Amino acid sequence: MKAGYVYILTDSQNRVLYTGVTSDLLKRIWEHKNHVVEGFSKKYNVIKLVFYEQGEDIYGAICREKQIKGKLRKKKIEMINKMNPEWKYLYYDIIDK
DSSP states (O other): OOOEEEEEEEOTTSOOEEEEEESOHHHHHHHHHTTOSOSHHHHTTOOEEEEEEEESSHHHHHHHHHHHHTSOHHHHHHHHHHHOTTOOOOHHHHHTO
């Protein structure tokens, strides 16, 4: 079974947080970055990948997404700071993997 990913994107000033789930992280981030899909991320220009987790499958990733979406903003920021303390754009890091 294909892996699943949960991810958090932000805007260029790290003010808006968007949590999503996908089975193809590179493709999905490219779609956000290029405004392919209408919606929240396009409206708020949320294109900077700052956090992601890989699950065993998409079902686990969906469950994890729901957990993260239920967290307070403060907790999401703590998760990002733990994985990516500089809030650097991780898209190019995952391309190189």
